Amino acid sequence: MSLSAQFAKRMSRMKASEIRELLKLLDQPGMLSFAGGIPDPALFPxxxxxxxxxxxxxxxxxxxxxxxxxxxxxxxxxxxxxxxxxxxxxxxxxxxxxxxxxxxxxxxxxxxxxxxxxxxxxxxxxxxxxxxxxxxxxxxxxxxxxxxxxxxxxxxxxxxxxxxxxxxxxxxxxxxxxxxxxxxxxxxxxxxxxxxxxxxxxxxxxxxxxxxxxxxxxxxxxxxxxxxxxxxxxxxxxxxxxxxxxxxxxxxxxxxxxxxxxxxxxxxxxxxxxxxxxxxxxxxxxxxxxxxxLYESHTATLRAVYGRRRDAMLRALEQHMPAGVSWVRPEGGMFVWLTLPTGQDGAALLQRALAQEQVAFVPGQAFFADGSGANTLRLSFSNSSETQIAEGVARLGRILSEPQ
Structure with missing residues (x-):
């Protein structure tokens, strides 16, 4: 017996979270993930x-x-x-x-x-x-x-x-x-x-x-x-x-x-x-x-650590991104937003990045209510070390530098 025919019409509008699905990749050996906007558990009080x-x-x-x-x-x-x-x-x-x-x-x-x-x-x-x-x-x-x-x-x-x-x-x-x-x-x-x-x-x-x-x-x-x-x-x-x-x-x-x-x-x-x-x-x-x-002292620690990781990601992007890729310089938070040249697709890039370089991120299209923004992507720096950030961005840069 299937109850699918009895589901409310609203269920057709509900989709799986791309981020929640990508989090399943975190346990793969060698995977560097900039996907989930999650805190570093080493910093939990x-x-x-x-x-x-x-x-x-x-x-x-x-x-x-x-x-x-x-x-x-x-x-x-x-x-x-x-x-x-x-x-x-x-x-x-x-x-x-x-x-x-x-x-x-x-x-x-x-x-x-x-x-x-x-x-x-x-x-x-x-x-x-x-x-x-x-x-x-x-x-x-x-x-x-x-x-x-x-x-x-x-x-x-x-x-x-x-x-x-x-x-x-x-x-x-x-x-x-x-x-x-x-x-x-x-x-x-x-x-x-x-x-x-x-x-x-x-x-x-x-x-x-x-x-x-x-x-x-x-x-x-x-x-x-x-x-x-x-x-x-x-x-x-x-x-x-x-x-x-x-x-x-x-x-x-x-x-x-x-x-x-x-x-x-x-x-x-x-x-x-x-x-x-x-x-x-x-x-x-x-x-x-x-x-x-300890809220004030703990958030001060988070700002110091995450701030260094943000800086590491911005330095790596400057070093490894090819011409035509642009990004936002955030004053805080956990994310850097990238825009690829027109015609490039973030979802297709993710598949290549996973298969060739074992680096994950979130394609930007999921964040647009109308399904646009295919040439965008989100990188999170909060749960990666500065060394991992440098290596992961370098891997991503290699993929983006390949002939399309």
Whole structure:
């Protein structure tokens, strides 16, 4: 018996993640992978977590750690997040914070909250493919969020109406974006707010990499800029901030958060109750203890190590890339974005790179909602040593230098 005929129509829009599939290659002998945007496990604060879990499971605390909890999340952790957000220029209380199972869950919930079939999500071209996957389940259309080209907001609204829906939100990662590594200026962030105000839509600010800046001056989060515009009133803001500990403390514990106005948080809490009741209590308690003890010192270490790896990749690209290949110089994050000469195909290049040189990366086409961008690719430097980066880029350069 097959139940395939009974699947919902939305399943036809859901595709396997190219990145998750490529991660299976990491265990192959001799493989150098720039594919997954994953932290280096050697840098995890493992001893601090071991102590935190042991403490959370000690007599007198184990009942709370192993018990059901409130859907909003562990209160001391939400209080810590509220204090952390204040350092970024956002004033909020723990009641305006929701703990999620990583920021990926937040994106899924926000897609569910805002999108009806044929509604429009404004996204970057390219954008994080996990966001495309999360939103796709709710059957939207995607339109390119253009910043700085003077496109009037009414054009987005007209296109959405023709498609049978409305513009519901603009999604973007303003700091060291996945996949491009680009960062929006303050003027560009304010321009996004102007578009959202004109369209009366939400702004979803994905801040997964915000803590990983290696050079340049920090730019205030979009939520901080909007809150300043609104006289400090978070309840008047349309920006929804999605944060995570996955890129700083541990991706495996799946602890992220949302900061937003109370009506948004209230609806997300209902979704949390229906989906998984609450994020793992034990993980939240341990994350709070580790974050409170060493978040600032640990992220400083990450910035030093990852910053050197970024520099190593940029040096290697300068040395080994043939003419016609260009790339973004990121100020932080985990990625360098390459553009190949017109007519070259990143997916075909990957197959050659795997077979001939045992080097992996992510073809860029997966990050474009319309399937364009075939001549682009993403390299991640976070989980490779400087020596591996130099060797892997040299291998990639050899492939790219071959006659087409």
């Amino acid at each position: 493992a001893e601090a977590f071991a102590e935190a879990f042991q403490d959370a499971l000690s007599p007198g605390r184990q009942a709370r750690s192993l018990q059901y909890s409130v859907s909003e999340g562990y209160l001391p952790l939400r209080e810590w997040i509220a204090d952390h957000m204040a350092t970024l220029g956002v004033t909020c209380g723990p009641e305006q914070v929701l703990i999620t199972s990583g920021s990926q869950q937040a994106l899924d919930y926000l897609g569910k909250l805002f999108l009806s079939p044929n509604d429009t999500a404004l996204v970057g071209w390219p954008t994080y493919l996990g966001a495309i996957a999360a939103f796709n389940a709710y059957e939207p259309r995607f339109d390119q969020l253009r910043i700085g080209d003077n496109q009037p907001p009414v054009s987005y609204a007209i296109a959405a109406e023709v498609a049978g829906g409305r513009v519901k939100f603009a999604y973007l990662s303003p700091d060291f974006a996945n996949p491009t590594g680009e960062t929006l200026t303050q003027a560009e962030r304010l321009a996004v707010l102007d578009v959202a105000e004109a369209l009366n839509c939400a702004v979803i600010e994905d801040a997964a990499y915000q803590a990983l800046r290696y050079e340049g001056e920090p730019v205030a989060p979009i939520l901080a800029l909007e809150q300043a515009r609104k006289g400090g009133d978070l309840e008047a803001c349309r920006t929804i901030y999605c944060g995570t500990f996955s890129k700083t403390l541990s991706p495996g514990l799946r602890v992220g958060w949302v900061v937003a106005a109370s009506p948004v948080i209230a609806q997300l809490v209902l979704m949390k109750q229906a989906a998984d009741l609450h994020s793992a209590t034990l993980n939240q308690i341990a994350t709070h203890q580790v974050a409170a003890a």
